[in-house]
Amino acid sequence: MSAVYNIWNEYSKYYNFNLISLRKFIWSFTRLKDLTTACEALQHLVALVFRGDSNIKISDEGKMVIPKLDVPIPILSNQDNNNTMFNPKVVGFDVNKVNTVGTVMGNPKSILVTKILRLSFTDVIRACVPFKNDELAEQLFYQMQNLGVKPSRAAFDGFIRVLVKERGFHDGIEVLNLMKQRNLKPHDSTFAAISVGCSESLEMDLAEAFLDQMAQSKSAHPYNKLLEACDTQDQPERGVHIFGKMKQLKIAPTIKTYELLFSLFGNVNAPYENGNILSQAEATTRINAIEDDMMRNGIQHSYVSIRNLLKALGSEGMISGLLHYLRVAENQFTPGTPIYNIVLHSLIEAKEDQTAINVFKTLLSHGYRPNDVTCNIMIDCCSISRSFKSAQGLIAMMIRYGYPPQTQTYTSLLKLVLASEDFDEALNLLNQACSEGIQLDAVLFNTIIDVASQKDRIDIIEFVMDRMHKERVPPDPATCGHVFTAYVNQGFHNTAMEALQVMSMHMLSEEDINKNKTDFEDLIYSEDSEAESRVLDLFKDSKENLAVALLNLRWCAMVGNPISWLTSQSQWVKRLAATNSFR
Incomplete structure (x- = not known):
């Protein structure tokens, strides 16, 4: 970038810009992601066309010839330079000068001038995509048409992609329809961008329809987005179908693909169902199949894939697999507290309190700092062993680390005292929680109501409901x-x-x-x-x-x-x- 700046400054100091040199500068600035200077160069380019000073020579073969730059003539005074500085947020082209441009376009060089303008506008429009500058892209898109330059497929592609990112897929489809009216065939990247927008809005039928219109699919990204939507909507069957399409089209999966596959297919049971021998056997088969496919494609586990795999194993109650992949995470990554929290939660759900205690000790021995989630999980562990003293120690640890007790903490304490059917202490904790000004939820109250219902304590239920x-x-x-x-x-x-x-x-x-x-x-x-x-x-x-x-x-x-x-x-x-x- 610094080299291009130096060339830009030297060139403007010694030589007159021409359309070809400006075209190359615009190309460089957009590739190097300097949208502001690219827009400034584009304004210089349009200004030259306005003056009819295209400075293009045509060879006998009909090709453009770059003139020799052997006479150092400064192009602009400081005042002129300030007047032509380009504000990337407001495109300053005078659309009233279209007739002047039309006159320039009428000469024999018009085809070449139009081509340079089209390529340069297209470069800047496409450079708006990573900056998410939909307003600039829109102004450029319509102003190039005001200059008599028809947008190319690539210009439409850049405009549609930034529209989908910033305004949603509906706006992208509107411009796509305009493109089709002009008999322009969209790029695959155009269809991919709209498909991604549809997936993000959970419009999966539309997303798949746009994927099917791609001529030569190569990128896994739009398919991953659709798999992500399947995961969000809990539609594993559709996920199988989408992954099957990727296989059929020979689209190489990425690690993101496998992260989503573990999330979609790692566990078999529906929410709220416990794992059993059959579901655990099926989950094992699925996980092995996904890992075999990863090996065939030379892809190693990521932090997210291990995390999703641990969640799946925990939901199925597969404790040995859970501990195995925890060791894999410890060997390959820096697991951090969140990974340990997933394992600890699954162990408590499976009533494996002693194993949970050992994993908690490992967390501490590796130098990780427990957070509020960790402490709340371990207070749940205390309810299994009925150790109120240990729970008090964990609360002290929470406060020391700057985590005051929240609703989940009180819920865990209620489970502990209700394990001994101590309703008086449970109601005291409930009153304390209500007086703390924390965000209460139904789970807190249900903890008492559930035990009271089992013990036919309607008096307790009615107090809690009130x-x-x-x-x-x-x-x-x-x-x-x-x-x-x-x-x-x-x-x-x-x-x-x-x-x-x-x-x-x-x-x-x-x-x-x-x-x-x-x-x-x-x-x-x-x-x-x-x-x-x-x-x-x-x-x-x-x-x-x-x-x-x-x-x-x-x-x-x-x-x-x-x-x-x-x-x-x-x-x-x-x-x-x-x-x-x-x-």
Whole structure:
């Protein structure tokens, strides 16, 4: 870059610029990612064309001849130079001078002049992509047309790519349609950019359709983006199809491909299901197949691929594999605390508390600093061994490292004290958590409600539910299940239905109710056989709470309970508040 600057300064000092020299400078500046100077050179180029001073000679063979630069004549005074400095944010071409340009284009050299302009504008437009400067690209794209220069496929490619990055795939498709109207065939990179934009917006059908229009696919990037969308939407079947296309088209996978494959296929069970012998055997087969493919393509594990693999093994409860790949991570990388947290969490889920303690000691011995997540996991470990003293030591460690107890910490402590069915201490911890001003969640309250439901302690449940209402913490499906079951087990069926209705209402936000109340009522009361399927479709959009709330309310309506949106008028809510006001 410094060499090009020196040449640029020397050239401007001793020689007149011509179209060919400016063209080469613009090419250099854009390749070296100096958008500002490239735009300045482009303005010089256009200014020469305005003056009709193209300074181009044509050989007998019809080729451009670069004139000899043997007379040092300064091109601009300081004042002129300041006047022509180019602001990359505002393209300063005078579009009223199009007629002047048209006159220049009318001479025998017009084809060559047009070619130089087109190439130079295209270079600068494409240089806007890494800078995400969609405004400049748009101005250049339309101003080159005002100058009588039709954009090339490459100019369209640069413009579409920066539009997709900054404004979304819809804008890119609009310009693509304009391109097709002019009978210009898009580059593969154009289709790839729009496909990536569609994948990022989770429009997977469109993303795949644009991939299919590519003539010669070589890059794995757009396919990886589509695999990433499959992972986000939990569509492993589609992921198999996309990876199969990559194989068929002989597109070499990258490490990113394998990172996504481990995330998509490493575990077999759906969320909330525990691993078993069959699922673990299938997971092993899949993981081995992915690793074999990595070896065939000469790709080593990355930090992310190991991390995703550890998550998959942990979700299947495959402890020996988990520990094996932890050792792989320790040998190949600097694992860091996050990797150990994944392993520790999986070990606690599998009730492998002693192994978790050993891994925690390894973390400390390697010089890694535990964070708040680590300490909360290990407090969960204490609930298995029922060691309150160890939990207190971990809390002291958290505070020493600058991590004050948060909701997850109190949740872990509640699990510990409830292991001994100490409801008094549990309620004290709940009150303390509420007084700390931290962000409370349903999981904290559910920890007490779950154990109270198992022990038929309706008094505890009602106290916790009242506190939950007062703290404006919405319940979740687990809350509904625990409370409903507790009332039913005690034979309080009417109360169970009323509580279920109120909790389901509280799972919906006020904004949702105000905006969609009529639609919700249609789904709740509809006798259409497809109504329930429409509610279940909400699970696909990760709207679990909304789906469960509507299904609960639909059930309440089906058994004859009138649905009221005014939960404050519920006798159950009033009774909870009155009963617990004396505590």
